Amino acid sequence: MKPVYLDYAATTPTDERVLKAMLPYFTQQFGNASSLYSFGREARQAIARARRQLANLLGAESDEIFFTSGGSESDNWIIRSLADEALQKGKGGHIITTKVEHHAVLHACAALPESIDVTYLDVDEEGRVRLEDIEQAVRPDTFLVSVMTANNEVGTIEPIAEIGSFCREHGIFFHTDAVQAVGHIPLSVKELQVDALSLSGHKFYGPKGIGALFLRRGRKIAPLIHGGAQERGLRAGTENTAGIVGIGEAAEIARAELTQEGQRLTALRDKLIAGIMKIPGAHLNGAQKDRLPGNVNFGIEGVDHETLLIRLDLMGFAVSAGSACSAGSLEPSHVLTAMGQGAEAASTAVRATLGRFTAPEDVEAFLAALQTAAADIRRHKA
Numbered sequence: 001m002k003p004v005y006l007d008y009a010a011t012t013p014t015d016e017r018v019l020k021a022m023l024p025y026f027t028q029q030f031g032n033a034s035s036l037y038s039f040g041r042e043a044r045q046a047i048a049r050a051r052r053q054l055a056n057l058l059g060a061e062s063d064e065i066f067f068t069s070g071g072s073e074s075d076n077w078i079i080r081s082l083a084d085e086a087l088q089k090g091k092g093g094h095i096i097t098t099k100v101e102h103h104a105v106l107h108a109c110a111a112l113p114e115s116i117d118v119t120y121l122d123v124d125e126e127g128r129v130r131l132e133d134i135e136q137a138v139r140p141d142t143f144l145v146s147v148m149t150a151n152n153e154v155g156t157i158e159p160i161a162e163i164g165s166f167c168r169e170h171g172i173f174f175h176t177d178a179v180q181a182v183g184h185i186p187l188s189v190k191e192l193q194v195d196a197l198s199l200s201g202h203k204f205y206g207p208k209g210i211g212a213l214f215l216r217r218g219r220k221i222a223p224l225i226h227g228g229a230q231e232r233g234l235r236a237g238t239e240n241t242a243g244i245v246g247i248g249e250a251a252e253i254a255r256a257e258l259t260q261e262g263q264r265l266t267a268l269r270d271k272l273i274a275g276i277m278k279i280p281g282a283h284l285n286g287a288q289k290d291r292l293p294g295n296v297n298f299g300i301e302g303v304d305h306e307t308l309l310i311r312l313d314l315m316g317f318a319v320s321a322g323s324a325c326s327a328g329s330l331e332p333s334h335v336l337t338a339m340g341q342g343a344e345a346a347s348t349a350v351r352a353t354l355g356r357f358t359a360p361e362d363v364e365a366f367l368a369a370l371q372t373a374a375a376d377i378r379r380h381k382a
């Protein structure tokens with residue numbers, strides 16, 4: 001039996017339609033987009049089209065989209081360049097972010113020079129940041145607020161529009177890491193009032209190694225990667241044409257299918273949650289409402305997640321213990337810790353994330369396997 005993949009938050013398979021759109025750009029249309037002859041022109045046109053496709057998904061303008069190597073680069077770029085600006089003005093400065101961000105944000109902040117202060121905000125027990133906490137944390141030298149759109153571990157959707165409106169009112173630059181949200185829930189950079197937004201192709205059925213930063217028109221930032229004049233001088237390096245075509249196609253497909261697929265996944269997710277909650281000692285981690293359509297994160301009291309994961313893997317189900325990036329480390333999840341869970345509860349957390357190729361039968365089979373596995377593990381412990 002083919003294993004059932006239930007870890008779409010870690011990465012998604014590239015959609016066949018996306019791959020098909022990409023393939024010619026490896027072989028026939030391999031030109032360097034900077035070249036003046038026809039090969040270059042073809043690549044340039046393909047990149048321009050992908051930029052429009054991505055802009056359309058976000059309600060942005062084409063010239064507000066800058067291609068990068070992925071979510072991590074986009075996060076690092078915005079944090080480093082705004083911090084450098086503040087440092088160049090001479091007096092350091094202050095960033096507000098949250099304790100539940102992806103490590104691409106947390107570690108980028110931690111790597112900044114000491115004269116940049118960083119406030120890591122607490123969240124409530126569902127993983128949600130409170131606007132009041134941001135209001136209270138703001139200082140005269142706050143130059144950046146960065147809050148993720150949706151959490152990669154527990155699926156909680158943050159109140160981005162409210163934070164955006166507050167930041168705009170106070171003239172503070174607002175960035176959101178929307179890697180888990182783009183292509184999965186409706187997003188408009190205008191409604192959210194964000195100045196910058198990070199996204200990544202491989203989280204919405206595009207290829208790995210391609211992402212983008214949305215940067216609001218009129219705001220210039222310094223490059224992170226120096227070199228040629230690509231991406232209007234803001235991100236050097238010969239364009240990853242095939243990857244860019246892929247992320248554009250993925251954006252186009254997501255836009256067309258988002259509403260229907262969101263409803264389908266929400267229904268499947270709720271069915272899975274209801275089934276899990278029937279297991280004795282089970283609890284849900286993350287938000288009851290405001291939750292990503294495909295995300296389920298749960299724990300079963302007394303059932304260690306590593307043991308459960310290995311057992312489920314043997315039974316043919318791929319799920320994760322929190323996030324892929326912290327797998328293998330015995331540290332409890334920083335997200336669950338910030339939500340107030342102790343090490344004991346955090347050591348039971350399992351994330352099952354559904355996606356485009358998850359069928360209702362997959363969810364049913366997973367529920368049956370989970371019941372068996374959990375009961376077995378408990379019996380062995382007793």
Ligand SMILES: *Cc1c(COP(=O)(O)O)cnc(C)c1O
Pocket residue numbers: 009069070071072073102104148150151152177178179180200201202203209210211
């Ligand atoms: C996956 C992820 C990233 C990193 O994106 P890459 O393209 O893998 O570098 C950043 N933030 C969040 C919330 C993610 O889920």
